[in-house]
Amino acid sequence: MSSSSITLEEAAVPARTETLLSHHFDDVEQQSNASILGMWFFLATEVMFFSGLITAYTIYRALSPEAFRLGSLHMHVWLGFFNTLVLLTSSLTMALAVRSSQLGRRDRTVWYMVATAVLGAGFLGVKAIEYSMEIEHNLFPGVNFQVPAEDAAALAEISATPEELQQNLGHFQIMFVLYFFITGVHAFHMIIGIVIVLIMAALMKRNWFSGNGTTQIEAMGLYWHFVDIVWVFLYPLLYLIDLSGGH
Amino acid sequence: MANTETHIISVKTYLMVFVALIALLVATVVAAMLPLGALHLPVAMTIAVIKAAMILLIFMHVYYSPALTKIVSVAALLWAALLLTITVADYFSRGWLDILGK
Numbered sequence: 032m033s034s035s036s037i038t039l040e041e042a043a044v045p046a047r048t049e050t051l052l053s054h055h056f057d058d059v060e061q062q063s064n065a066s067i068l069g070m071w072f073f074l075a076t077e078v079m080f081f082s083g084l085i086t087a088y089t090i091y092r093a094l095s096p097e098a099f100r101l102g103s104l105h106m107h108v109w110l111g112f113f114n115t116l117v118l119l120t121s122s123l124t125m126a127l128a129v130r131s132s133q134l135g136r137r138d139r140t141v142w143y144m145v146a147t148a149v150l151g152a153g154f155l156g157v158k159a160i161e162y163s164m165e166i167e168h169n170l171f172p173g174v175n176f177q178v179p180a181e182d183a184a185a186l187a188e189i190s191a192t193p194e195e196l197q198q199n200l201g202h203f204q205i206m207f208v209l210y211f212f213i214t215g216v217h218a219f220h221m222i223i224g225i226v227i228v229l230i231m232a233a234l235m236k237r238n239w240f241s242g243n244g245t246t247q248i249e250a251m252g253l254y255w256h257f258v259d260i261v262w263v264f265l266y267p268l269l270y271l272i273d274l275s276g277g278h
Numbered sequence: 279m280a281n282t283e284t285h286i287i288s289v290k291t292y293l294m295v296f297v298a299l300i301a302l303l304v305a306t307v308v309a310a311m312l313p314l315g316a317l318h319l320p321v322a323m324t325i326a327v328i329k330a331a332m333i334l335l336i337f338m339h340v341y342y343s344p345a346l347t348k349i350v351s352v353a354a355l356l357w358a359a360l361l362l363t364i365t366v367a368d369y370f371s372r373g374w375l376d377i378l379g380k
Binding site for chain 2: 072074083093112116120122123126257268
């Protein structure tokens with residue numbers, strides 16, 4: 032960049048490309064590795080958190096596979112497809128934000144982060160539309176929950192005893208308990224992610240970080256990608272159990 | 279650059295991974311629509327694991343990370359596998375022995 036093109040704002044805030052080194056680290060590389068490792072330990076606890084829910088899903092689906100298949104047919108496959116696309120794109124923009132910060136391109140980093148947050152908000156908007164449609168069709172678990180007549184009939188057909196039918200009908204609702212709870216917790220992670228991305232983008236814009244914020248942006252990116260990976264598993268488990276209709 | 283140790287992945291690589299992720303997303307929807315019967319779950323999970331591995335290795339830089347980071351990222355999956363297998367084994371082996379009050 033030639034000196035004539037430097038704006039007043041940039042001139043007032045010199046770029047902090049040198050990374051500040053805390054005294055308890057040997058060097059900048061060790062300091063960065065420690066931060067990234069810390070984030071990975073946090074993500075390990077997050078894996079445990081979500082795998083508890085996935086385990087509950089596994090047990091109930093194994094007990095009542097047909098109830099889960101019928102429940103899955105009420106999900107909006109193409110909205111889910113679109114949302115997966117949005118989330119994968121947000122992971123790309125986040126990866127490019129990390130790359131830009133590695134190259135010391137502060138403005139680009141900020142814009143990639145803003146794009147990531149916008150895509151994340153888009154995901155939540157589509158999710159809200161899905162939820163509202165499901166609630167409207169009495170598929171939200173609780174006092175207003177109703178097993179659709181055709182599903183109740185199909186479950187009656189495969190159940191040998193009245194007790195088995197009651198269990199299948201109960202597990203049909205459990206499918207929606209798990210759906211709303213797991214996607215709800217996932218959406219909560221997204222909300223936290225969006226807030227953090229926007230705060231970090233503002234700090235980046237203000238040149239808050241030393242070393243172009245590479246380590247900080249990368250640690251934040253790990254969280255974002257993790258939330259994306261969770262969705263990569265949720266989409267087939269909840270929306271795509273079996274759409275072939277060959278039963 | 280201040281940190282010469284950082285491995286910078288090219289934009290092309292990121293884009294290729296992104297395109298592969300989209301292709302696998304389409305593949306998983308198509309697979310769900312095919313009459314695969316009992317194979318639906320294994321096929322869907324295989325595709326999901328491949329997608330997760332690509333995000334993990336390239337987007338999350340695990341491929342270029344120190345050994346300690348690699349171990350921690352894989353250890354998380356080990357705990358998840360333990361949780362899943364032991365719980366499932368418990369639930370589905372309960373009727374095997376005729377024990378009172380099981």
